[in-house]
Every structure is written in C-alpha cells, then in structure tokens.
Amino acid sequence: MVTARSYGIRAGDEREIAVIGVACRTSGADTVEDFWDLLDRGERRIAPVPTVRVPGYETTVDEVPAPMAALIDRPERFDADFFGIKPTAAAAMDPQQRALLESSWHALESAALAPASLAGEPVGVFAGVSSYDYRELALRRNQVSSHTLAGSLHAFLANRLSFHYDLRGPSVTVDTACSSGLTALALAVMALRAGQCSMALVGAANIICDGFYHATLQQAGVLSSTGRSVGFDAAADGYVRGDGVGCVVLKPLGAALDDGDPVHAVIAGVGMNHDGRSATLTAPSAQAQASLIRGALADAGVPGSAIGYLEAHGTGTEAGDPAEIAGIVDGLGLRDHGSMAGPEGRLWVGTVKANVGHTESAAGILGLLKGVGVLRRGRIPRMPGFTAVSPTLETDGLPLQLAGRDANWPRSDAPRLVGVNCFGFGGANAHVILREPPDPASRPGSRTAGTPHRFEGRSHWLGQAPGLDHDSGLMTRDAQPRVTLTPVDHAMPAPVAGPExxxxxxxxxxxxxxxxxxxxxxxxxxxxxxxxxxxxxxxxxxxxxxxxxxxxxxxxxxxxxxxxxxxxxxxxxxxxxxxxxxx
Missing domain, CATH: 1.10.1200.10 (ACP-like)
Structure with missing residues (x-):
C-alpha cells in the first residue's frame, strides 16, 4: 500500500498537493464523469443562445452575429431546501453562487468526506469569478431586496461556502478575468504549503444570464463571428462563450496518503505572474507566458521535456493563440529537446474550449479537471472541429502535436506530467503542473466515493413568486434599458472613388x-x-x-x-x- 513514507515524502515535506475531490457541471455534463465522457466522445456543445439567456442584447443589425454559446440546462434550478436557504434569498442569489455551492458538495463526496466532519476545521475556500450578469439583471428589472447584497457581491462566492460548512480557514474570492479559477487554485496551494489551512476547497463558476457583458465582449471583437472557433485552428476567429462550474478538494499529499484519501492527481508545481507593461493592457505576452511556465517547472522541480500533455488556454483569437504557443515553446524549451514525454515522443496540446466553449473565470478549473481526466483515463481526447494548424503558429520542426486526433497515453515507468495554462484579459496569468497519482491498485485501503447526492432543485429567479416551480421568472419580460450594440461604423458614407x-x-x-x-x-x-x-x-x-x-x-x-x-x-x-x- 502506498503511504507518505513509501511515496518518498518526509515529515514536514508538504510542497506537493493532492487533488482528493473533483466535481463540475458544464453544458452536456452534470458530473465530472459525464464531463470526461463528453471529452472522450469529442462532443461539441456550441449552439445558438436563446434570447432569454441574454436579455437586453439587441441583434437588429446585420454586422452583429447572433449569440452562440455552450449553456447548461435550467440555471434557475437550485436545491435551496437542501442548503437551508429561504426561497426569497435563493431568488436573489447569483446562480454562480448556487452552482458552486452544489458543486462543492459533490467535490466533498468525491473525496469520500462527510461535509459535517469539516465544521470548525481550518479548511480554506478559494473561488474564482469575473462576470456580474445576475447583478446586471437585477438592475435591469429594478428588483433589489435585502438579500441582494449577499446574493450579488463576489466575495460571497467563497464566503457562502465557508459559512455553510463552518470552515475556519482563509476564504478568498479572486477576479483575474479568465485566469480566475486557476489563480484561486495557485493561491490555495500556497496557503496549504504555508500551513494556513489543512485542506482547501477551490472552485470557479460562470453562468450567462444577461446581455450586457456579452454585448461588451462582442463590441471588443473577441467573440467568434461564426460560432465555430477552435483554438489554434486556421479558421479560428475569436472565442465562443460557455457556462461552467468546477470544484476540487486539495490536501497536502503526505496527509492524503496517510489518511487514505482518494488521490485523483498531484499538483507538483504552480506559477503566477503578470505581463507587466507589454504591448497593450489586453494583449497577451509570449515572454510572460514563457517565464510563467519556467517558474512552474522550477516549482515542480522537473524539466520541460518531462511534460507530455499541455491543456492550453486556447482562446482562438489572433493575438492569443500565437502568443500562447510561442510561450509554450520557449517556456518548455521545445527547440532544445528532440522529444517530449507525450505519445509519439511529442508534447500534445489541446483545449477544452473546443468542447464546452470558453467558460471565462471557470476555464482554468475545467482545464485542470480535463488534465486530471487525461491522467486517470490514459487518453488525450481530440479537439472537435480542429481542421488545420493556424499559419500564425510557429510549430514546424518542433516535437509538438496539436490534438486534432485522439491519443492513448497509458502509465509507464516515468510518471506522466500535464501542464495547465491560463491567461487573463488584463494580463494576469497562472500555470499548474499535474503529476499522475499513485496507482489505485497499490492503495487497497483508501476510501472510495459513494453515489453523489442528486439535487432536487426548484426554480428560483428574479421576479418569480416564491415556490413557483416553472420558468416564468426566467422568462419575465425585461425592463428598460436594453443593451443596444453599435456596429462598426454601420452607416458610414460610400467609399471615396479611386484613392491613390x-x-x-x-x-x-x-x-x-x-x-x-x-x-x-x-x-x-x-x-x-x-x-x-x-x-x-x-x-x-x-x-x-x-x-x-x-x-x-x-x-x-x-x-x-x-x-x-x-x-x-x-x-x-x-x-x-x-x-x-x-x-
């Protein structure tokens, strides 16, 4: 049986962190196993967005494409009774809070832990979030109550979990835009290493329910006009948004092995940085990406050639994809290595955004969970819709393979390592290196998770009568003002004839x-x-x-x-x- 001692961990050596619980919900997947199955099937969940999910978003001009996204079903449903929350308070709660609360329960179940056993313990909560859709919706409908403050402030994404489970460790909500979830995880790892908490819940959520933020992204030019964007592909023209929530339970590896916890993966190294004063505030920096990855490698104590798969951010944007690939190539030193540790002696690169869209603040946690699934199932799933490598990427002659096809990657003598990369819209970056867990067969005494609780949620939404179990609250006609998109110079004069x-x-x-x-x-x-x-x-x-x-x-x-x-x-x-x- 593998223990901390047999795994080579000395007393007080707590740098490596075990992922002992996992949970998520995305478009087409209500559990982490469903999520991994969706990836293995190469399923793509992009579809037109119902008007009710982006109220106030005007699409009356030809130049503005109809919204496309990967959405979860019934975001208004929440098992408020299970968590002891009154219907009026539940209706005012940001659905991102609700989704993370339910996901955290499933993550603890995955860790074979009784949530009540954590009460009073120094367990930390670290959460990532960035959008304020539900607050915008409350303002649009002029529906503010005494519950709106706790229901809409981002701080309560983490604080509500700490309160519900009576956890006494750090409770931190992080907003670094699209890198929020992975940044929250890196902070949790640092807190565990420093002894600030004995265990940590880390999660992130992104739920689309208003038109304002979608409109601003559309105006900024970062969204795909075709709705078919795939990262690193020749046809990529921006990203497609997605709903998603993910949660993991972390514990120092030595303690997890000694306590018989299930170990889904091991966090060997983390890194965080910022682009600094690069070309622009919103353009990613290849140099910063490379420095970030080198820092995570140093933290893990492994060479770049040891990484076999990298779950990339992969936004599908003209600025993001080339910068990220250049950063990966330099950060891992691909030009110096004849081969890498992945299948066929190559570094395989993929992105979960090809399946479930860009879940923004939750993207890093879902990328991490994909990396865990790659290690547990010994399989690198293809990026659906990938056709050809973008000509803007410099990959010729390098041991790098963009995952346009499936690849098996079973255990071998050398432990498999996965990198997970994220960069935020404002320049904040995070990177995590995962190592495969001990073979479950070598730990016959470890606990196993039971059947996850099935939440029986009812509809809770702004403007809906308490206890009314239908969609009327979600479908209520929205009050003014509406969000009107201004096309790029829609009514400009005709071109000047014959310019020189x-x-x-x-x-x-x-x-x-x-x-x-x-x-x-x-x-x-x-x-x-x-x-x-x-x-x-x-x-x-x-x-x-x-x-x-x-x-x-x-x-x-x-x-x-x-x-x-x-x-x-x-x-x-x-x-x-x-x-x-x-x-």
Whole structure:
C-alpha cells in the first residue's frame, strides 16, 4: 500500500498537493464523469443562445452575429431546501453562487468526506469569478431586496461556502478575468504549503444570464463571428462563450496518503505572474507566458521535456493563440529537446474550449479537471472541429502535436506530467503542473466515493413568486434599458472613388499609429500588427478610423487577414465595395 513514507515524502515535506475531490457541471455534463465522457466522445456543445439567456442584447443589425454559446440546462434550478436557504434569498442569489455551492458538495463526496466532519476545521475556500450578469439583471428589472447584497457581491462566492460548512480557514474570492479559477487554485496551494489551512476547497463558476457583458465582449471583437472557433485552428476567429462550474478538494499529499484519501492527481508545481507593461493592457505576452511556465517547472522541480500533455488556454483569437504557443515553446524549451514525454515522443496540446466553449473565470478549473481526466483515463481526447494548424503558429520542426486526433497515453515507468495554462484579459496569468497519482491498485485501503447526492432543485429567479416551480421568472419580460450594440461604423458614407495607393497606405499607417499611440514615422510598411501590440480591441478602433477615412463597413477581421500596413493597403485598393459586410 502506498503511504507518505513509501511515496518518498518526509515529515514536514508538504510542497506537493493532492487533488482528493473533483466535481463540475458544464453544458452536456452534470458530473465530472459525464464531463470526461463528453471529452472522450469529442462532443461539441456550441449552439445558438436563446434570447432569454441574454436579455437586453439587441441583434437588429446585420454586422452583429447572433449569440452562440455552450449553456447548461435550467440555471434557475437550485436545491435551496437542501442548503437551508429561504426561497426569497435563493431568488436573489447569483446562480454562480448556487452552482458552486452544489458543486462543492459533490467535490466533498468525491473525496469520500462527510461535509459535517469539516465544521470548525481550518479548511480554506478559494473561488474564482469575473462576470456580474445576475447583478446586471437585477438592475435591469429594478428588483433589489435585502438579500441582494449577499446574493450579488463576489466575495460571497467563497464566503457562502465557508459559512455553510463552518470552515475556519482563509476564504478568498479572486477576479483575474479568465485566469480566475486557476489563480484561486495557485493561491490555495500556497496557503496549504504555508500551513494556513489543512485542506482547501477551490472552485470557479460562470453562468450567462444577461446581455450586457456579452454585448461588451462582442463590441471588443473577441467573440467568434461564426460560432465555430477552435483554438489554434486556421479558421479560428475569436472565442465562443460557455457556462461552467468546477470544484476540487486539495490536501497536502503526505496527509492524503496517510489518511487514505482518494488521490485523483498531484499538483507538483504552480506559477503566477503578470505581463507587466507589454504591448497593450489586453494583449497577451509570449515572454510572460514563457517565464510563467519556467517558474512552474522550477516549482515542480522537473524539466520541460518531462511534460507530455499541455491543456492550453486556447482562446482562438489572433493575438492569443500565437502568443500562447510561442510561450509554450520557449517556456518548455521545445527547440532544445528532440522529444517530449507525450505519445509519439511529442508534447500534445489541446483545449477544452473546443468542447464546452470558453467558460471565462471557470476555464482554468475545467482545464485542470480535463488534465486530471487525461491522467486517470490514459487518453488525450481530440479537439472537435480542429481542421488545420493556424499559419500564425510557429510549430514546424518542433516535437509538438496539436490534438486534432485522439491519443492513448497509458502509465509507464516515468510518471506522466500535464501542464495547465491560463491567461487573463488584463494580463494576469497562472500555470499548474499535474503529476499522475499513485496507482489505485497499490492503495487497497483508501476510501472510495459513494453515489453523489442528486439535487432536487426548484426554480428560483428574479421576479418569480416564491415556490413557483416553472420558468416564468426566467422568462419575465425585461425592463428598460436594453443593451443596444453599435456596429462598426454601420452607416458610414460610400467609399471615396479611386484613392491613390500612397493615400491608402498613409491612411492605414495613420489609423494604426493613432490607436497604438506611436509616431507614424516609427511604423514600418511591413511591421506586423500583432508584433506592435494591436490586439482585438484596438483592431476594432483601427477599423472604425479606416471606415471613417475611406468609407465602407469593414470588420476588424480584415486586420487579421492582412496583418501589415502594406498588405492591408494593397487589399483595400482591390476589395469589393461591400467588403466586411455580413450576407
């Protein structure tokens, strides 16, 4: 039987952290086993968004695509009675709080722990969140009550769990945008290593239920206009949003082995950093990504060549994908290694966003759970919809394989290692290195989880009469104001006839230089926009200026397809009159 001593852990050596409980809910999956099955099947959950899920979102103009996302069913349902919460309070609770509360219970069940046994113990709670959809919905409907404060403040995502289970360790909610969940996990690992808590619940949630945030993302140009984006693919044009919640239970590995806890995976190393003052506030930095990964490797005490699979952030954006791959290549030192530890001697790279969309603040936890599933099942699932490697990625001659197909990856003499990567919209990054757990066959005395509790939720939503078990609350007509999207210069004047090539080139350079706040003379004709820091948001501003100067209704994608001043100017001189308009 594997114990702390037989695993080589000395007294007081608590750097490695065991994942002893796992739970999640995504589109098409109510349990973590359902989630892993969905990944193994290569299922893709992207579909049109019902209007009721994005109230106030106007799509009356041709240039604005209809919303697409991967949504969970019935987000209004919650087992308030089970948790001792009154219907009026439940209706005011952000569904992200509700989802995490239920997921935390399932995670503790997965750890074969009786939740009541944790009361009064120094157990920490670390939660990640970023969107305020339910608060926006309450404002839209003018429905504020005495329960709104605790129901809408992000602090209560963690605090509510600590209160419900009577946990006495740190209770922290983290918002670093899309890296929130993985950042919360890294902070939990540090707290466990420092002895600030004996165990930790770590979770994150993202539930779409209002049109405001979706509208801002659409205006920023980061969402896919086709709804078919897959990270690192040649056809990627932005990301598709998704609902999701995930929770894990962490404990120092030595204590977990001695206590007979189930060990799903081992966290060998973590890293966090920020891009600093990079090209722009929202553009990811390849250098920061590389530094982040090297730091996590050093924390784990392993070489880059030991990583066999990397669960990437994989946003599918023109700025994000090249920066992330470049960071992975440099951070793991792929140019220095003839082979890696994955199948076929390669590093395999995938992203769960191809299956269940970008769950934003919950993306890191779901990526981590995918990594746990890869290790437990010995299988790297393909990214559904992946067709060809994006030409913007520099992968030729490297031992790197984007997971466009399934691959078996069974145990061998060397322990398998997985990296999980996340970067946030504002530049905050996190990385985790997982190691395979001890073979369950070597631990016959360890506890096993029973059948998870099935929550019998009723409908709780703003404006709904308490105890009413139907969807009327979710379907209630929304009050003003509505969120009206402004298309990119929808009604600009017709193009000026016959512009001179020099005039068009000058207009392009002036627009680019203006949004980047650099002198025009510093901008070379062949300088690549991405290298200059022209991210998705700045691309929208740049196209607006070009449309105003030259006429037309172009979309920001034109800067991605023609990524230098010379190439873009040549295209503008030959483009059709309706270039950029949606059919």
């Amino acid at each position: 090539p020099a005039e068009v080139l000058a207009a392009v350079k002036e627009a680019v230089a203006t949004v980047l706040m650099i002198p025009v003379d510093d901008l070379g004709d062949d300088d690549r926009f991405h290298d200059l820091g022209l991210d998705s948001i700045l691309a929208v501003e740049c196209v607006q200026k070009l449309n105003k100067r030259l006429g037309g209704t172009r979309r920001s994608e034109v800067l991605h397809r023609f990524p230098s001043s010379r190439l873009l100017a040549e295209h503008l001189l030959t483009e059709p009159a309706d270039e950029g308009q949606r059919p």
